[in-house]
Amino acid sequence: MIIDSHTHVDKVGWYDPPETILRLMDEAGIDKSIIMTYGDAPDVEGSLEYIAEAVQKYPDRLIGYARLNPGRGEEAHRLFEKAMEEYGFKGLKLHPVGNLCHPAGAETIEIIELACRYGAPVLFHCGDEELTLPLQIAQAAEECPEATIILGHMGGYFHWKDAIRVAERCENVVLDTSALPYPQAIREAVDRVGSRRVLYASDGPGCDPSLEVHKVKMAHLTPEDEEAVFHLSIETILDKVTNSGDRS
């Protein structure tokens, strides 16, 4: 069983209909993928609906996250509530490069707290760019200890050691393996924070899910750890999600 914790479906910009990721999932032997757009709602009109339609069309294969611009305040909150309660989404995606909101800025903290009410994980783009560095996102993780904060790409090319250090420091931080080009970083992450806090992810379809699966296998994990990375860890996170928002 493999669940890909970070993939993209979108109708604007990088055009990737759901069938593109499904084809690559089949090639790689991936059972389910978490999908999100490349752009933020509500800045990109209809983006949440596009994800909702894809999930509705392929309910056994696709799981939706809402990518939102926290700077849109109440409007973003209403959209997240709608995504969770009407569309059955399972998480929140934040990409500070796109919306210029600091990961620990007041507007971001407010929407993370809203995600907490649903027990929903918050997946941050976490790379080498300003506003996305692991030590910047750590400030949000420390301010919201109840939140599950996922560092997508676990710090990218130059900041993966920071990402592991942040995960050691903050128990609510989880690492996703997508796109970074170092199999040994996955092994080090598992050794230092445990496989239950590391998620297989591809950042497909641009990044090839088959290659990303191969990367995890090259980390030479124990069968138990590999199973956790490939699906058990994200299943545990998603099991805590409630779509009624009454978790607290």
Added chain:
Amino acid sequence: MIVDAHVYLGSCLFGYGQSLDEVRARMERLGIDKAVLVPVKPQDYHLGPANELVAQVVRTHPDRFLGLCRVDPWQTEAAVSEARKGFDEMGACGLYLDPWEENFQANDDIVSPLVEEARHRSKPVVINAGHPRVSHPTQIWDLACQFPDVQFVACNGGQINICGLLLFEARRMMEACANITVQTAGTYREDFLEEIASEVGEERVIFASRSPVYDQEFEMARVRLAHLSESQKDKLWSANALALFH
């Protein structure tokens, strides 16, 4: 046939490195026929002995290895002399410039005399590309426009940005400059490499690992799993590199 167009040799100031025995053992295990060796920046900062180490290996194993000559443009005249020595006495198959580790901008005027040396001998210039501020795709592009009759090889697919924001610029660079080839190592998004090979030119991409900075076995998988035809992959694995480096 598989040619790895970028393998570092030696122990580097920045913590990475590998011996010849390690290089050869891994090539044997992975089925790599030939490698282009690149000198590292050693602990003592002196590139001359690092170039000599590569040249010695190439002289001893000419069937398995080619070698680049690495120079630091900040050494000005001494760098030009080292480049001449590399080409004329050490048999270097190209020049290696590392704006990231030597801290210069790829299109700075100090680079020009070195590229001239490569141009006189019809040798390619390999550049550690994609690093913001020193080897951004626009800077590689600018350099390539200054020397349209020199072949440039851009490491890292010409761009290092896990956001994808440099993909646009790297694609534009490749479309604008027929004299740039990209290496596969560490490239963000496999579809970028697939699109360059399929839409810009199948002769414009070469397999390279930049081992041990990147994992050689993983970098081979990047090509093996690519959504390209077998004939396109043959070009990536060896034909394109052999056409550039001789």
